[in-house]
Amino acid sequence: MMAGSRRAGRGPIRGIRIAVGAALLLGTLAGQATAQLRGHGGPVRALAVSPDGLRAVSGSFDQSSILWSVDDGVALGVLRFHDGAVSAVAFLPDGDFLSGGEDGRIALWRAGEAAPIRQFAEHSGPVAAIAVSPDGRDLASASWDGTARIRSLAGGGQRVLEGHGGNVNAVAFLPDGRPVTAGSDLTLRIWPKEAGGAPVIVTLPSTLNAVATAPDGEIATAGADGIVRLLKADGTLRAAIELPRGPVIALASSPDGSRIAAATVVGTVAVIDRAEARILFHLVGPGLPVWSLAYRPDGREILTGGSDRLVRRWNAMSGEPIGPVSLERPKDMLAGFTGSRGAEVFQACAACHTLTPDDGNRAGPTLHGVFGRRIATAPGYPFTEALKKLDIVWSSDTISKLFEIGPARYTPGTKMPEQIVSNERDRAALVEFLRGATRP
Numbered sequence: 001m002m003a004g005s006r007r008a009g010r011g012p013i014r015g016i017r018i019a020v021g022a023a024l025l026l027g028t029l030a031g032q033a034t035a036q037l038r039g040h041g042g043p044v045r046a047l048a049v050s051p052d053g054l055r056a057v058s059g060s061f062d063q064s065s066i067l068w069s070v071d072d073g074v075a076l077g078v079l080r081f082h083d084g085a086v087s088a089v090a091f092l093p094d095g096d097f098l099s100g101g102e103d104g105r106i107a108l109w110r111a112g113e114a115a116p117i118r119q120f121a122e123h124s125g126p127v128a129a130i131a132v133s134p135d136g137r138d139l140a141s142a143s144w145d146g147t148a149r150i151r152s153l154a155g156g157g158q159r160v161l162e163g164h165g166g167n168v169n170a171v172a173f174l175p176d177g178r179p180v181t182a183g184s185d186l187t188l189r190i191w192p193k194e195a196g197g198a199p200v201i202v203t204l205p206s207t208l209n210a211v212a213t214a215p216d217g218e219i220a221t222a223g224a225d226g227i228v229r230l231l232k233a234d235g236t237l238r239a240a241i242e243l244p245r246g247p248v249i250a251l252a253s254s255p256d257g258s259r260i261a262a263a264t265v266v267g268t269v270a271v272i273d274r275a276e277a278r279i280l281f282h283l284v285g286p287g288l289p290v291w292s293l294a295y296r297p298d299g300r301e302i303l304t305g306g307s308d309r310l311v312r313r314w315n316a317m318s319g320e321p322i323g324p325v326s327l328e329r330p331k332d333m334l335a336g337f338t339g340s341r342g343a344e345v346f347q348a349c350a351a352c353h354t355l356t357p358d359d360g361n362r363a364g365p366t367l368h369g370v371f372g373r374r375i376a377t378a379p380g381y382p383f384t385e386a387l388k389k390l391d392i393v394w395s396s397d398t399i400s401k402l403f404e405i406g407p408a409r410y411t412p413g414t415k416m417p418e419q420i421v422s423n424e425r426d427r428a429a430l431v432e433f434l435r436g437a438t439r440p
Contacts (some may be wrong), residue, residue, distance in 0.1 A: 014236075037311035039066050039075050042352070046089040047292040048097065056294070056303055057097045057302030058311050059086030061352065063382075065099045068311065070296070070303070079115055081107050083382070088129045092137040092153070094430050106141055108153075112281075122149055122158065129170045140179050141172035148181045159195050170399025172210040174219070174233060182208035182221050190235055202235040210250050214257030214274060220249035228262050228270075230277060239277035250292050252300045254316065261302055261316075263290035269304055271319065282321040285312065286292020326437055342433025344439075345426050355437045369440045370394045375411065396431045403427050421433060 035402035042061035047286040049056045053121030055076070056068045065079040084102025092096045098119075100106045104123040107116035131137060142148045144167040152157035159191050165185035172180050174190070184190045184207045190200040206225035213219055217233035222246045230239045253260055259280070260272045269283040269290055288307040295302055295316065302314045313322040334350065337343035352364040359366065365378035376383035390411060392398055403421040407414045420429045 017301055019255055024094050037066075037068050037070075037073050037075075038309070039078070039307045040064065040311075041308040042053070042085075042309060043289070044309065045085055045087050045291045046099075047294040047303055047311065048089045048091050048094055049294045049303060050091045050097070051093055051295050051297060052095070053297040055095075056311065057089045057091065057099070058080075059089045059099055059101075060305075060309070061251060062309075063083040063101075064146055065089060065109075067097070067109075070313070076111065079109060081105075081119075083384070084126070084158070088127055088141070090130050090132050091137075093133055095348065098132075098139065099322070100130045100141060102126040104143065104145070104230045104309075106130060106139070106169075120151065122151075123147070125167075128168065130173050131173055131179075133173045134175055135177070136176075139175075140173065142168040142169045142181055144168070150179060161189075161191055163189065163199065163201075168220070169207075169209050169223075170178075172211045172213045172219075174213050174217050175215055177219070180211055180213060182211040182223075184208070188219070188221050190233070200235045202231060202237075205389040208220055210248060210262075212260060213251040214253050214260075214438055215255075218257070218274070220251050220253065220260045220262075220274070222251055222262055222346075226264070229261060229274060230274065241270075241272055241277055243279070249289060249357075251261070252293045252295055252302070253299055255298055259316070260297075261295070263293050263304065265289045267300070268308065269293060269314075271302075271316070283314050283319050337433065340429075340433055341426065342429035342431070343437075345421060345430040346433055346437075367434060367438045368438050370438050371396075371435060384413045387411060396435065398436060399411055399431050399434065400427050403430065 029196060040060040040062050044058050044060050046059035055069060056070050057065055059065045063082055063084060066075050067077040069076055083104050086099050087103050088100035092347050096108060096110050098106055098108050104125055104127060106120040106127060108118040110117050111340035114129055123143040123145050125143045129140050129142040136163050137153060138150055139153055140148060147159050148161040148168050148171050161181060163182040167184040168181050169184060170182040174180060177193045181192045186204055188202045188208060206223045208221050208223040211221045219231045220228055222228040226247055228242045229237060231237055241393030243264060246264035248262050248264055250263040251260060258274060260274050262270045266356045267285050267287040267290055271280050273280050290304050290306040292305040293302055300316050302316045304312045315322055331406055334343045354366045355368060357368045371393050371394055375390050376387040402410045406420045421430060
C-alpha cells in the first residue's frame with residue numbers, strides 16, 4: 001500500500017547495506033542437504049545459479065538479493081541496493097552477478113563486496129528481466145518502460161530495442177547472440193544481432209510473461225493463457241503445450257535443452273519434454289505462486305522461488321524435493337477475518353504489507369500502528385525523500401483519499417503500485433478493516 005522508493009537512476013549509490021556470514025539469517029547446519037533456503041521477507045521474484053553450480057542468487061519483493069551456498073543452505077550475503085522489488089538476477093561467466101529492480105536500476109556485484117562494482121540506470125521503468133549473452137560480453141534488460149536495452153559489459157554505448165506496445169516482460173539470447181523479447185502487447189520479437197535491422201515479430205493470443213531459449217535455438221514463451229509455445233529460431237510455431245491450471249509466470253530451459261520448466265501462478269511447476277512437447281511431471285509445492293526458477297548446470301536439480309518466501313530445491317529427474325521438506329503454507333495474516341469485505345479488498349496489499357509488528361516490513365512498510373502515524377515514519381523502512389516531505393498523517397480520511405485518487409497523485413514520489421478503489425463502500429470497508437487489524 002504505502003511503499004516508496006527513490007526515482008530510478010538518480011544520484012549516487014546510497015542506502016547500501018550488506019551482511020555476510022553463515023549466521024546471518026538461517027539456522028541450517030552447514031553440509032546438511034536442505035530442500036529450502038530461508039531468508040527472504042517477501043516472495044522470491046528472481047533466481048539464478050552460478051556457472052559452477054555451487055552458488056545461487058535470489059531477488060525478492062522485500063527489496064533484497066541474497067547470495068546462497070546452495071548445498072548447505074547458507075546465506076553468504078544479503079544485498080540491499082534497490083529501491084523496490086528485485087525482479088531480475090543473472091550470473092556472469094566469471095562468477096560476478098547482476099540484480100535488476102523495480103527502481104529501474106541494474107547493479108553488478110562481486111561476492112564479498114559491500115557495494116555494487118557498477119550500476120546501470122538507463123531505464124525509466126521497472127526492470128522486469130535481464131540476460132547475459134552466450135559469450136558473457138553483453139547484458140540485455142527488459143523494462144516496463146516499453147524498451148529492452150543491450151549494452152557491452154566492457155563499456156561503450158548501448159542499443160535500445162524499441163517497438164513493443166507496452167511492458168517488455170522478458171528477454172533472452174539465442175545461441176548465435178540474437179536477443180529475443182516478449183511483452184504485454186502479445187508479441188515475441190527476435191532481433192538481429194547487430195543494430196539496424198528490423199525484428200521478426202510473432203503475434204500470439206496472450207500476454208507474454210516469460211521466454212527461454214534452448215541450445216539448438218528453439219524458443220519457449222508463455223504467459224497469461226497458460227500455454228507454453230515452442231517456436232523455431234525463425235519464429236515459426238512448432239508446438240503448444242497447455243498447462244492444466246493457471247497463467248505461466250516463469251520459464252527455464254535445462255542446460256542441455258531437453259526440458260523446459262514452467263512455473264505457474266497456482267503454485268505448480270510443469271516439467272516438459274521439449275522434443276515430444278508433453279508434460280512429464282509436476283513439482284507440487286504449497287499451492288502458492290511460483291515466481292522464479294533455475295536449473296543447476298548439471299541439469300539434475302531445479303531451484304524455485306515463490307510466494308512462501310523460500311527457495312526450494314527439487315530433483316529435476318523425478319520431481320521429488322531434495323532433503324527434508326515442509327509444504328505448509330505460510331501463516332495467513334487474514335485467516336481470522338473470514339467474511340470481511342475489507343479483508344477481501346486488502347488481499348491486493350498483502351504481498352507487500354504486514355499488519356503486525358512480528359511480521360515486520362516487506363516490499364512496503366508494516367501497517368501496524370498506521371493510524372495517527374505521519375507518512376514515511378514507520379521504523380526500519382527506507383522511505384524516499386519525497387515522501388518524507390509530505391504533510392500527511394494517516395487517518396480514515398487520508399487512507400480513503402489515497403485509494404480514491406491513487407498513490408501517484410496523493411503521494412508523489414512513491415513506488416507503490418497504482419491502486420484505486422473506486423467503490424466508496426469498498427474504500428470504507430478497507431479503512432474499517434485496517435483500523436481494527438493494525439491497532440497496537
